Amino acid sequence: MNVKLRLIIMNFLQFFIWGAWLITVANYWFGTKGWDGADFGAIFSTMGIASIFMPTICGIIADRWINAEKLYGILHVLGGLTLLYVPMIDNPVSFFWVILLAMVFYMPTIALSNSVAYNALKKNGLDVVKDFPPIRVWGTIGFIAAMWITNLSGNKASENQFYIAAVAAVLLGIYSFTLPKCKPQHDVSENKSFVELMGLSSFKLFANYKLALFFIFSMFLGAALQLTNAYGDVYLDDFKLIPQYADSFVVKYSTIIMSISQISETLFILAIPFFLKRYGIKRVMLISMIAWVLRFGLFAYGNPEGGLWMIIASCIVYGMAFDFFNISGSLFIETSTDSKIRSSAQGLFMMMTNGFGAIFGSLVSGYLIDHFFTTSAGKDWHNIWLTFAIYSLVIAIAFAILFKHKHDPNEIKKSISH
Template sequence: MNLKFRLTVLSFLQFFVWGAWLITIGVYWFGTKQWGGEEFGKVFATLGIASIFMPALTGIIADRWMNAERLYGILHILYGITLFFLPSVTSPENFFWVMLIAMLFYMPTISLSNSIAYYVLKNNNYDVVKEFPPIRVWGTIGFIAAMWITNLTGNKDSGFQFDIAAVFAIILGIYAFTLPKCPPQNLIPKDATLAEKLGFNAFSLFKDYKMALFFLFSMFLGAALQLTNMYGDVFLSDFGKIPEYAESFMVKRSTIIMSISQISETLFILAIPFFLKKYGIKNVMLISMFAWVLRFGLFAFGVPVGFGLGLIVLSCIVYGMAFDFFNISGSLFVETTTDYKIRSSAQGLFMMMTNGFGAVMGSLVSGWLIQKYFTLPNGDKMWHEIWLVFAAYALVIAILFAIMFKHKHNPEELQEIKH
């Protein structure tokens, strides 16, 4: 079977088994279970907690002791088995612990899937820069497909969404064992210090003012991403409590509306080379931050019909720019400004700040804030005010970044990626 096709299947399923529940878990949590917002923030924080240390740990295992595809397969099988327990959990406290276990298995597979793809492509003389992006785009398509299936089968508010993800996770785990072997590369010298083995030497980057600022703002933007994942579908579904909107397409198919965000993501990826070349890395990251302001601000004034529906759709389109422009340009900034000896560790640090500490901060703080200040006695949420607060947060971050982060555009800096 064609290697690129096999890696495409891998990428598709990698994000399918996440998309089946990530966007709709809030509907299940607040609607079916009717649990609190602060507890929901803790549950979503499990993604960040797992991202802080698990990718580095599994990376060491794959570098030293076990084939990457085998470790990847084992983790997905364990992730799938754990997900099967979630629908039967009867308390938010127990749900947190089961979800934490699931995330400890799943989150490191994101970086492992990239490592497997890179190794297989390089080992078979493919141009990674040319061939990997079209393969990775199918991951986003898988995420969208899972969202649609969960919504169209009527499971956005049921525990069956976890069963859907679990079945395909186990299938993916078994499939991984059929992939080309990706043996340990032993790239870490045997006489390396413990800090070097764990990638801790990359933390020396915090001594550099510009890099420290970059990682700090990465954390703040990572928090913003959690807000839209946690509350987007819940927000749209809550319009169902208003009689005039209850039967609208947006309420019934809210997950499909939200999937416009992921569709937009695939399109904006194609625009990044143009923007980077013309405006530079800092300005592209700044555009991303202002796009987050629009993302939240448009939600604040959106409703399921007429002009308000257009605002919600536009917010979903803007999401592609908000997400891609910072994550990809930020990754390129790390690639072009760090020593090659710690470049992989530095990329891991970037992911730790965004998907780790940023995700934990965004999840916990937003859960507490909404529960304490923006939840009415009957449990309804003040969505207009919530989104305006989030928009103000993103605006403050964007203004501070524009003032404090100094980086001149050098058209030749992107050429360094090719060498």
């Protein structure tokens, strides 16, 4: 089978697993289970907690001891079996711990999938910057497909969303063992220091001013991503509390409306090579941050009737907000670090975005929403989204001032060729 097709299947299933429940879990939590809202932010913090240590640890293991594709497969099988247990849980505390275990297995697979894909493309003499984005776009298509299946099958608030994710995870785990071999880059027989032996040398990346700033801003942008994942679908569903919007298309198909965000991703992923080569990493990431401001600002003023265009525009802008930082950021790490610690470096990137960023975004937003934007009448979504927009604007201004990077049109191509 063609290597590109094999990687397309991997990416499709990788994000199908997430899309089956990530956007709709709030409807399950608040609607089906009727659990307290103050605890909901903790569910999204599980991704952050797992991402603090698991991507880095698994990156070190893949760099030194086990083929990345084999470790990737083992993690998916274990994650799928854990998701099968989620519907059996009947209290929020146990739900938190089981979801945390599922995320311990899932989160490191995102970075590992990048490592497996980059390695396979290079082995086949392909250009990573040119050929990876069209492959990665199928991950977004997988996410969309899962969202549509969950919504159209009537399961956006049911436990079946976890069964759908579990089956996909086990299938991907089995399939992973057929992927191109991605062997460890280190010779474990070499006489190395403890830091080198454990692969901890990747943490030295924080000594580089530019990379340290990149990782810090990755954390802040990771927080923004968790805000929209956690509250986007339930925000649209809450329009049912307003009589004039109760039977609107937006309420009935909130998950499908949200999937426009992922559809937009597929277009912006394909535009990344052009933008990176023409404008450089700093400008592309800055564009991403401005897009986050628009994402939240448009949500603040949207509604299912006269303001429907704002909701749709917000979902379209999301594609640029997400892709221009996450995908270009992954490529930036790939081209700015030594090959021997590359899997570890990708793990660090995931740790900052989906680790500390997710925890920060989930817990702080949960506290603010519960204490300042929730009344007996419901949540004040207008001011919630405006607050998020202001947060993103402050981050964008700080990044523009602090992150120094001179653009070289050939920089990324040169780095990969080395």
